[in-house]
Amino acid sequence: xxxxxxxxxxxxxxxxxxxxxxxxxxxxxxxxxxxxxxxxxxxxxxxxxxxxxxxxxxxxxxxxxxxxxxxxxxxxxxxxxxxxxxxxxxxxxxxxxxxxxxxxxxxxxxxxxxxxxxxxxxxxxxxxxxxxxxxxxxxxxxxxxxxxxxxxxxxxxxxxxxxxxxxxxxxxxxxxxxxxxxxxxxxxxxxxxxxxxxxxxxxxxxxxxxxxxxxxxxxxxxxxxxxxxxxxxxxxxxxxxxxxxxxxxxxxxxxxxxxxxxxxxxxxxxxxxxxxxxxxxxxxxxxxxxxxxxxxxxxxxxxxxxxxxxxxxxxxxxxxxxxxxxxxxxxxxxxxxxxxxxxxxxxxxxxxxxxxxxxxxxxxxxxxxxxxxxxxxxxxxxxxxxxxxxxxxxxxxxxxxxxxxxxxxxxxxxxxxxxxxxxxxxxxxxxxxxxxxxxxxxxxxxxxxxxxxxxxxxxxxxxxxxxxxxxxxxxxxxxxxxxx
Ligand code: ADP
Numbered sequence: 001x002x003x004x005x006x007x008x009x010x011x012x013x014x015x016x017x018x019x020x021x022x023x024x025x026x027x028x029x030x031x032x033x034x035x036x037x038x039x040x041x042x043x044x045x046x047x048x049x050x051x052x053x054x055x056x057x058x059x060x061x062x063x064x065x066x067x068x069x070x071x072x073x074x075x076x077x078x079x080x081x082x083x084x085x086x087x088x089x090x091x092x093x094x095x096x097x098x099x100x101x102x103x104x105x106x107x108x109x110x111x112x113x114x115x116x117x118x119x120x121x122x123x124x125x126x127x128x129x130x131x132x133x134x135x136x137x138x139x140x141x142x143x144x145x146x147x148x149x150x151x152x153x154x155x156x157x158x159x160x161x162x163x164x165x166x167x168x169x170x171x172x173x174x175x176x177x178x179x180x181x182x183x184x185x186x187x188x189x190x191x192x193x194x195x196x197x198x199x200x201x202x203x204x205x206x207x208x209x210x211x212x213x214x215x216x217x218x219x220x221x222x223x224x225x226x227x228x229x230x231x232x233x234x235x236x237x238x239x240x241x242x243x244x245x246x247x248x249x250x251x252x253x254x255x256x257x258x259x260x261x262x263x264x265x266x267x268x269x270x271x272x273x274x275x276x277x278x279x280x281x282x283x284x285x286x287x288x289x290x291x292x293x294x295x296x297x298x299x300x301x302x303x304x305x306x307x308x309x310x311x312x313x314x315x316x317x318x319x320x321x322x323x324x325x326x327x328x329x330x331x332x333x334x335x336x337x338x339x340x341x342x343x344x345x346x347x348x349x350x351x352x353x354x355x356x357x358x359x360x361x362x363x364x365x366x367x368x369x370x371x372x373x374x375x376x377x378x379x380x381x382x383x384x385x386x387x388x389x390x391x392x393x394x395x396x397x398x399x400x401x402x403x404x405x406x407x408x409x410x411x412x413x414x415x416x417x418x419x420x421x422x423x424x425x426x427x428x429x430x431x432x433x434x435x436x437x438x439x440x441x442x443x444x445x446x447x448x449x450x451x452x453x454x455x456x457x458x459x460x461x462x463x464x465x466x467x468x469x470x471x472x473x474x475x476x477x478x479x480x481x482x483x484x
Contacts, residue, residue: 013207031332032329092183137479140478148168150175152164157186252453253459261276262416327390351373378395407433416433436458
């Protein structure tokens with residue numbers, strides 16, 4: 001990798017302010033060509049326990065820093081991320097595959113949480129409450145919850161860390177992070193910059209491992225960890241929630257989605273096409289807020305699928321390092337196999353492949369063609385399962401009631417989208433969708449300033465916005481008596 005700042009490419013875990021290597025390591029691969037990029041420390045239970053101990057000790061120090069002092073260190077970390085934007089993006093694309101322009105976008109998006117929560121650190125206000133008796137006065141204060149265990153996925157290897165860690169650190173918590181075994185290099189690069197920013201030892205720790213279940217269990221069973229914040233699959237989220245029950249930890253879960261993307265007859269079709277492409281093919285369809293099911297109303301169905309398919313055909317597939325590439329490789333063989341299977345299932349049940357529908361070139365490649373499927377129906381797997389790949393099934397609907405019912409017919413409830421102009425319907429539909437987030441006439445909804453999160457089996461807790469810090473603080477109330 002041709003980095004300007006070579007020190008950003010770290011392969012050792014980061015515990016108590018030290019990069020710590022282990023005798024056992026595991027390989028990290030470039031998903032575009034399968035080449036080994038690095039060998040990374042493979043930590044186990046004992047390193048995880050050391051990190052938890054270090055974070056617990058550091059908590060006593062860090063929580064006492066003034067909000068302003070914590071904010072200054074966070075701001076420095078933010079600035080360092082921007083100063084190293086090119087290198088961080090290159091590391092990200094090399095280990096994850098997404099196009100370089102998207103990686104730069106992710107680094108800026110990730111850094112924006114650090115800036116935002118550096119500012120929020122000074123605004124963790126309490127209340128004064130009129131007392132319930134003449135001699136009573138009541139006040140509340142918000143205090144950091146303690147050591148936070150953060151478990152993050154491979155699809156946003158940098159931003160999913162900053163989105164959790166920035167509010168935690170701003171509140172005065174310390175963190176032990178377990179990044180995905182597929183993409184630990186972006187996490188370790190953030191550690192290099194965290195050290196340079198001046199976080200005291202033990203405040204920020206990273207455990208790299210191939211053994212997620214053991215490290216996860218060590219985190220959830222430790223009484224020293226007071227909070228688990230997880231982004232990933234619903235299955236693992238349920239497991240972590242169960243494991244956290246014995247020590248009654250506060251838990252935030254950002255899990256899978258099955259986003260509807262609805263286009264009503266009165267929509268601006270060209271804008272809806274562009275919005276659907278943005279919401280579907282970003283990161284090769286591998287985001288939890290990707291449009292999973294596109295519903296087009298009968299009056300515009302043909303126009304929509306024609307315009308949409310012809311634009312999708314033009315999306316350049318290839319190596320994320322090449323500037324013209326819009327869709328990169330998928331993350332691993334398991335993921336592309338799953339996509340092949342759901343496309344086959346849809347075809348078997350009468351769907352029409354309008355473009356794409358297979359792997360690109362040789363059988364060992366992780367490139368899957370941007371695909372559009374027409375005549376999709378609710379008995380197909382693509383209706384229920386999170387596709388997590390560059391495949392867009394399009395369903396035809398007649399009425400508003402019918403589409404709301406189909407859209408809500410899922411256990412998930414993360415993102416949803418719709419396009420239309422009738423303002424009364426916009427309110428009705430936005431209120432009726434059982435989702436944590438609704439994009440109205442837009443396919444791009446992620447921003448630091450808004451609360452990101454889901455309902456139903458998509459999880460709970462909100463990341464970003466003025467609410468993001470709530471997950472990392474406890475409210476304590478003080479009742480003052482004897483005020484005669
Ligand atoms: P995906 O299907 O998107 O890879 P996962 O839920 O498997 O999502 O992975 C998200 C994160 O959860 C990764 O960091 C992964 O290592 C971690 N993980 C997977 N299984 C477990 C587990 N049993 N305990 C704790 N963490 C886990």
